[in-house]
Amino acid sequence: MSSTDVKSRLESFNCYYFDKDVTQKFISFLMKKGDVIAPHKTGELSYKYEIVSDATEVVLNYSRTILPLKKAFMPPRETLINFNIKNNQYTKPQISTEPKIFFGIHSYEMQSIKRLDYSFITGLPESNYLTRRENCKFIGVAYKPDEWHFAGSVGIDINETDGFCLYFYPAKNGYIVFEITDEGKNLLDEFGEGSEVTDEYLKLNEDKFQAKIKFHHNRIPEIFTHVYNSKVWEDVAQKCVGCGTCNLLCSTCYCYDVHDEIELDVENGQRDRFWDGCMLNKFAEVAGGENFRDNLGSRNRHRLYRKFKYITNQSDKLHCVGCGRCSRYCPANISLVEIVNDLIDDYTKQQQKEIL
Amino acid sequence: MSKPKIAFFDFTSCEGCQLNKLNLENDLLDLLELVDIVEFREAMDDKADEYDIAFIEGSISTPTCITRIHDIRRRTKILVALGACAVQGGINAIKNQHSADWVKETVYGEDKYLFPSIPVQPISAVVKVDYEVRGCPMSTPEFLHVLKSLILNRKPEIFDHAVCVECKLKENECVLDKGMFCLGPITRAGCDAICPTFGQYCTGCRGVVSNINKNGAVEMLKQHGFSTKEALNRMKMFCTLELE
Ligand code: SF4
Ligand code: SF4
Numbered sequence A: 001m002s003s004t005d006v007k008s009r010l011e012s013f014n015c016y017y018f019d020k021d022v023t024q025k026f027i028s029f030l031m032k033k034g035d036v037i038a039p040h041k042t043g044e045l046s047y048k049y050e051i052v053s054d055a056t057e058v059v060l061n062y063s064r065t066i067l068p069l070k071k072a073f074m075p076p077r078e079t080l081i082n083f084n085i086k087n088n089q090y091t092k093p094q095i096s097t098e099p100k101i102f103f104g105i106h107s108y109e110m111q112s113i114k115r116l117d118y119s120f121i122t123g124l125p126e127s128n129y130l131t132r133r134e135n136c137k138f139i140g141v142a143y144k145p146d147e148w149h150f151a152g153s154v155g156i157d158i159n160e161t162d163g164f165c166l167y168f169y170p171a172k173n174g175y176i177v178f179e180i181t182d183e184g185k186n187l188l189d190e191f192g193e194g195s196e197v198t199d200e201y202l203k204l205n206e207d208k209f210q211a212k213i214k215f216h217h218n219r220i221p222e223i224f225t226h227v228y229n230s231k232v233w234e235d236v237a238q239k240c241v242g243c244g245t246c247n248l249l250c251s252t253c254y255c256y257d258v259h260d261e262i263e264l265d266v267e268n269g270q271r272d273r274f275w276d277g278c279m280l281n282k283f284a285e286v287a288g289g290e291n292f293r294d295n296l297g298s299r300n301r302h303r304l305y306r307k308f309k310y311i312t313n314q315s316d317k318l319h320c321v322g323c324g325r326c327s328r329y330c331p332a333n334i335s336l337v338e339i340v341n342d343l344i345d346d347y348t349k350q351q352q353k354e355i356l
Numbered sequence B: 001m002s003k004p005k006i007a008f009f010d011f012t013s014c015e016g017c018q019l020n021k022l023n024l025e026n027d028l029l030d031l032l033e034l035v036d037i038v039e040f041r042e043a044m045d046d047k048a049d050e051y052d053i054a055f056i057e058g059s060i061s062t063p064t065c066i067t068r069i070h071d072i073r074r075r076t077k078i079l080v081a082l083g084a085c086a087v088q089g090g091i092n093a094i095k096n097q098h099s100a101d102w103v104k105e106t107v108y109g110e111d112k113y114l115f116p117s118i119p120v121q122p123i124s125a126v127v128k129v130d131y132e133v134r135g136c137p138m139s140t141p142e143f144l145h146v147l148k149s150l151i152l153n154r155k156p157e158i159f160d161h162a163v164c165v166e167c168k169l170k171e172n173e174c175v176l177d178k179g180m181f182c183l184g185p186i187t188r189a190g191c192d193a194i195c196p197t198f199g200q201y202c203t204g205c206r207g208v209v210s211n212i213n214k215n216g217a218v219e220m221l222k223q224h225g226f227s228t229k230e231a232l233n234r235m236k237m238f239c240t241l242e243l244e
Helices: A002-011 A022-031 A107-122 A128-133 A182-191 A217-222 A232-239 A296-315 A336-353 B017-022 B025-034 B063-075 B084-087 B090-097 B099-116 B141-152 B164-169 B214-223 B228-239
Strands: A015-018 A035-041 A047-051 A075-086 A087-093 A099-104 A136-142 A164-170 A174-179 A257-262 A269-275 B004-009 B036-040 B053-055 B076-082 B131-133
Touching: A002 A128, A015 A022, A022 A174, A022 A182, A099 A107, A107 A128, A107 A136, A107 A296, A136 A182, A136 A269, A174 A182, A217 A296, A217 A336, A232 A296, A232 A336, A232 B214, A296 A336, B004 B017, B004 B063, B017 B084, B017 B141, B025 B090, B025 B141, B053 B063, B063 B076, B063 B090, B076 B084, B076 B141, B084 B090, B084 B131, B084 B228, B090 B228, B131 B141, B164 B214, B214 B228
Parallel strands: A035 A099, A099 A136, A136 A164, B004 B036, B004 B053, B053 B076, B076 B131
Antiparallel strands: A015 A174, A035 A047, A075 A087, A075 A269, A164 A174, A257 A269
16 A cells, blocks of 8 residues: 555545644543543553553554454353243343443454444344444554554555544654544544644555455455365364364454353353354254364364355455454464465466366 | 252362362352252261262272272262363373383382272263363362253253363463463363463363364474473373373
């Protein structure tokens, strides 16, 4: 992506300059409007989205959080109902619709929420997710791709502003803040502290991705119609230990399991749901013990087909957003970009063998 | 409906799992409302002839263990193995990696002929085990889940996925990533990732997930800087028999 592309895209928006202090003041201003959820440094090497209690703790130059933003709308564990089996009654916990502002979000993460919206609205709408999605604003920030980000290869530019009301772009000692929507403009008008952007600050440039898929993203679904029986899946299965990390941390994976637990009075209980994943042993097991994907090759294949083919056929969008979590956190160092590139090589070889 | 009769038996073990149950202080009285405990050496002297559910702790390691476990199996409707020793042989099975004679000599010296000893086996190697509660010591919430399920005539739901899953649900920072050793990627969940959550690493006490990719696991640990030997030794600590 050349710098002129970024420029022309972002320059169509009105913008202000915020230095570091004004940025923190702005976060405090947002905190009066609702819960502000933003990245925090929470370990030796890790970041997490957390509710801001002190504006100075927000970190805007982060690589990626451990859990994706889906955790805000579909918590890792949640109680669906509380029940009593003696009198056959149940109640549902209340889900808050208080305003939430997500601050410091990367473009691929915003796009992952759009993919999840599709998944949860299509078919039977999922009411807990949709209730949590009400009253949310998203404020984006540019990021520097590390060796695992590859959003560019799935068609999501670093400075993709779709979904954000405001967008923060790093500048000397602060940020250029772009007004993306009227909602964003209203926030800035009310805050009223940004200063005018001078040429000294407006140096827009899009960083390059280090990890890349060899083919243009619009060719990827087609590749997947030819590689179902590829040897690549066996190679992956040699290395993969089936831990499920790649599913659980994926920004767009949404599968869950449901578990009833009864209290010691054997009368009251609760039905909980928690994240599940297609890499796990029991995921494709049915009554009687039959397992439709009983090996790691077919499970990895299924995982990738869900990202690049199955839902894509229905939604016209790739359901991988290139956040790189599956690869960054895989204990066996399996890289999704490498798998896709190996499949592309396999496909190309197949094609070259064909004679007219 | 009369209360189900349950009994607890210990085989070769440290008896930590049974003590773990006595630690259920808060729940113990509620528990007694639901069941009749008819045999429990650690806590009482009574004995009974028949049981609805027998909970077995410890591994099989002597000829008498075999006679005893057959006898219990005959008298119980349901048999549940409790803890790493009963479920997968556990720490005890390390002895199987050495010659039987050397082991006896080391433990009993000249008296070695007085103590008949056989290679360690999990309970399931000798009699049918209906359900398992894993861990060293066994996980108390899982024990309660199994017990409540059986009382309600439901099939207990036992996980067969890795500790990594529970770590991720809690958004823990990966300890392998921080340079520590960890067996979380191949060890069965159900402990709520208690060790990594408190800054420790997973020692694999709950045994490996089914369909374990053993070579993949060794390669994974090598990528994190551990030798094949260290990887295998650590993997075998609780799982000698599951990795054969
Ligand atoms: S994170 Fe890696 S090792 Fe774990 S299941 Fe996914 S691909 Fe396999
Ligand atoms: S498949 Fe991997 S890179 Fe793609 S969205 Fe999921 S975790 Fe991110």
